[in-house]
Amino acid sequence: MRKGPNGTYTWPVGSRPAVFIDRDGTLTEEVGYVNHPKRLRLLARSGEAIRRLNAAGVPAVVVTNQAGIARGYFTEDILHATNAELHALLRAERAHLDGLYFCPHHPTAGEPPFRMACDCRKPKPGLLLKAAADLDLDLRRSVMIGDKGSDLEVAPAVGGRSVLVLTGYGLGEWEYRRDLLPVTPDHVATDLLDAVEWALKAQAA
Numbered sequence: 001m002r003k004g005p006n007g008t009y010t011w012p013v014g015s016r017p018a019v020f021i022d023r024d025g026t027l028t029e030e031v032g033y034v035n036h037p038k039r040l041r042l043l044a045r046s047g048e049a050i051r052r053l054n055a056a057g058v059p060a061v062v063v064t065n066q067a068g069i070a071r072g073y074f075t076e077d078i079l080h081a082t083n084a085e086l087h088a089l090l091r092a093e094r095a096h097l098d099g100l101y102f103c104p105h106h107p108t109a110g111e112p113p114f115r116m117a118c119d120c121r122k123p124k125p126g127l128l129l130k131a132a133a134d135l136d137l138d139l140r141r142s143v144m145i146g147d148k149g150s151d152l153e154v155a156p157a158v159g160g161r162s163v164l165v166l167t168g169y170g171l172g173e174w175e176y177r178r179d180l181l182p183v184t185p186d187h188v189a190t191d192l193l194d195a196v197e198w199a200l201k202a203q204a205a
Contacts, residue, residue: 013138013139013140014132014135014136014137014138014139015136015138016058016059016136016137016138016141017058017137017138017141017142017143017203018058018059018060018061018098018131018132018135018137018139018142018143019053019058019059019060019061019142019143019145019196019199019200020061020062020063020128020131020142020143020144020145020160021060021061021062021063021145021146021192022062022063022064022122022144022145022146022147022148022151023062023064023086024064024168025146025147025148025165025167025168025169025170026043026145026146026147026151026165026167026168026170026192027042027043027046027049027050027062027086027192028040028041028042028043028046028086029041029042029043029168030147030167030168030169033068033071033073033074034068034074034082035068035073035074035078036074036078036082037078037081037082037084037085038085040082040085040086040089041089042089042090042093043167043191043192044191045191045192045193046093046191046192046193047089047090047092047093047094047095048093048095048193049191049192049193049195049196050090050093050095050096050097050196051093051094051095052193052196052197052200053196053200054095054096056200058199058200058203059098059099059135059137060095060096060097060098060099061097061098061099061100061101061131061135061137062086062097062099062100062101063101063102063122063127063128063131063144063154064100064101064102064103064127065102065103065121065122065150066079066102066103066104067103067104067105067106067109067121069104069110069114070104070105070106070109070110070114070115071106071109071110072110076104079102079104083100083102086100087100098135099131099134099135101120101127101130101131102127103118103120103121103122103126103127105117105118105120105121106121107121122150122151122153122154123149123150123151123153123154123157123182124154124157125154125157125158128142128144128154128158128160129158132158139158139159139160140158140159140160141160141203142158142160142161143155143160143161143162143163143186143195143199143202143203144160144161144162144163145162145163145165145189145192145195145196145199146162146163146164146165146170147164147165147166147167147168147169147170147173148168148169148170148173149173149177149180149181149182149183150182151164152164152181152182152183152184152185153182153183155183155186156183161186161187161199161202162183162185162186162187163185163186163187163188163189163195163198163199164181164185164187164188164189165188165189165190165191165192165194165195166188166189166190166191167190167191167192174188186202187202
C-alpha cells in the first residue's frame with residue numbers, strides 16, 4: 001500500500017465491491033459510548049438492509065471507531081461482547097455481517113498502546129484496507145455509509161463512494177453543517193436501507 005500523487009491510496013485491486021457501514025448512528029442507535037452490550041439496539045430497517053446485501057451477494061462490512069477503549073470508558077472485552085450482541089441481533093433478523101473491524105485508538109486521549117496516531121481511525125483508511133486484504137474487495141467499486149463527516153471522508157481516500165444517512169448525527173450534519181463537511185456525499189439517504197438500495201444500484205451501473 002502506498003499513497004499516490006493525489007493523496008489517495010493505491011493497492012492491489014480485489015475482485016468484488018463491498019458496502020462498508022458505520023455502526024453507531026448508522027446501523028445501530030446512537031446512544032453515546034456503548035459500555036454494555038444490552039445498550040446496543042438496531043435501528044429500524046437495519047436488519048432488512050443487511051439482508052438485502054446478503055441476498056445480493058455483496059459483502060456487508062462494519063467499520064467503526066471505538067475510542068471509548070482508549071478513553072477508558074469500556075474494555076476490549078466489553079467491545080467484543082458488544083460485537084457478539086450485534087451479530088446476535090442480526091441473526092435474529094436473518095442477516096449477517098461479512099466483516100466487522102474496529103479502531104480502539106485515540107491520538108490524544110488515554111494511555112499507550114491505545115493512545116496513538118494510527119492509520120485505522122476514520123477518516124484514515126486502515127480499516128477499509130484491512131478488510132479489502134482479508135475479503136478480496138475492490139475498494140474503488142465499494143460504498144461507505146455513515147452519519148458523520150469522518151465516514152464520508154474515508155471513501156474518496158480509497159477511490160470509493162459515500163452515502164450520508166440522516167439517522168444518528170446525519171440529519172444535523174446535513175441540515176446545519178453541510179458546508180463544513182470534508183467531502184460532499186455521493187448520495188444522502190433517509191436510513192441504512194435507502195442507502196443500501198442506492199449503493200447496489202450504483203455498483204450495478
